[in-house]
Amino acid sequence: MKSGCWNLRNKNYHLSTRAFMNISRVNKGMSLGDFKFIYWMEYGHRMWGRALGFLFSVPFAYFIAKGYVTRQLGLRLSGLFALGAGQGLIGWWMVKSGLEEPASEYVQPRVSPYRLATHLTSAFVIYCGILWTALSVVMPEPPAGSMNWINSAAKIKKLAIPVSAVVGITAISGAFVAGNDAGHAYNTFPKMGDTWMPEDVFAMEPFIRNFFENTSTVQLNHRILATTTLLSVGGLWLAARKVDMHPAIKSLIGSTLGMAALQAQ
Numbered sequence: 030m031k032s033g034c035w036n037l038r039n040k041n042y043h044l045s046t047r048a049f050m051n052i053s054r055v056n057k058g059m060s061l062g063d064f065k066f067i068y069w070m071e072y073g074h075r076m077w078g079r080a081l082g083f084l085f086s087v088p089f090a091y092f093i094a095k096g097y098v099t100r101q102l103g104l105r106l107s108g109l110f111a112l113g114a115g116q117g118l119i120g121w122w123m124v125k126s127g128l129e130e131p132a133s134e135y136v137q138p139r140v141s142p143y144r145l146a147t148h149l150t151s152a153f154v155i156y157c158g159i160l161w162t163a164l165s166v167v168m169p170e171p172p173a174g175s176m177n178w179i180n181s182a183a184k185i186k187k188l189a190i191p192v193s194a195v196v197g198i199t200a201i202s203g204a205f206v207a208g209n210d211a212g213h214a215y216n217t218f219p220k221m222g223d224t225w226m227p228e229d230v231f232a233m234e235p236f237i238r239n240f241f242e243n244t245s246t247v248q249l250n251h252r253i254l255a256t257t258t259l260l261s262v263g264g265l266w267l268a269a270r271k272v273d274m275h276p277a278i279k280s281l282i283g284s285t286l287g288m289a290a291l292q293a294q
Contacts, residue, residue, distance in 0.1 A: 078117055085110060105162055112155050116148070123148045142208025142241065149204040153197065181272035185282075188268055192261045196289075199254040205241055211248040221249065255293060262289040 089106055092098045098106065126141035206212050215221040227245040239246040266286040269279050 078120070082113055085113065102166070109155060109158050109162065112151065112158065116151050116155060119144070119148050119151050139210065140208060142205045145208040146201050146204035150201055153200065177273045178275050181274040182278060184272065185265070185269055185274065185278070188265050192265050195254070195258050195261050199251070199258045202251045202254050205247045206251050209242060209244050209247050211244040214244045214248055218252070221245070259289050259293050262286050
């Protein structure tokens with residue numbers, strides 16, 4: 030894009046009523062280079078989402094026309110495509126909240142943490158649905174093995190389900206950390222500043238708001254969940270080591286522990 034076009038876009042952005050609110054409180058003194066960075070981040074994200082929709086829908090339509098897709102698989106893929114389209118609407122709904130006038134002039138405008146968490150949760154649902162569908166197509170039946178392998182896998186599955194729930198809740202809580210800008214509040218670990226628990230963790234009314242809107246509580250909650258996740262995945266790994274199970278499953282659980290440890294850094 031030519032320099033003149035960039036300057037025109039930047040000028041139009043500054044003249045926008047909603048943009049003026051963000052510039053005056055958050056991006057005051059934003060240069061043309063800063064504007065380009067924000068522009069390309071947003072533009073790239075939108076184009077990436079549209080490209081994913083295209084790459085999903087075109088092969089899907091082709092395989093249906095050729096009769097390669099069963100009715101059950103077609104319904105599942107149609108549901109995933111609908112979720113993907115809905116994700117775009119959720120993204121717009123989320124961004125729109127960041128352009129609304131805050132309740133106080135002292136509050137910085139930012140996207141709603143609730144909408145951000147919804148956007149992230151929707152992304153996880155879509156990703157898990159695609160992975161589940163792909164695995165069911167590639168491996169419609171469990172791999173052949175001894176009865177010990179099958180029984181051990183069933184036992185580990187009972188442990189893996191609650192561990193997966195903890196991982197998911199921890200990830201979603203991260204959206205509230207980002208949405209409330211809580212990551213900058215306390216940069217020490219394991220203590221939060223000079224204390225284990227800040228005094229204002231339950232300062233908001235009603236009480237439940239603290240877990241979603243109170244900066245201190247949101248970060249404390251995420252720390253506890255993250256630690257619980259690491260310990261839970263570690264426990265799952267130890268349990269998997271003690272049973273006779275398919276080596277590939279053991280490797281996957283070991284990789285999960287490695288990623289959990291890396292995420293905790």
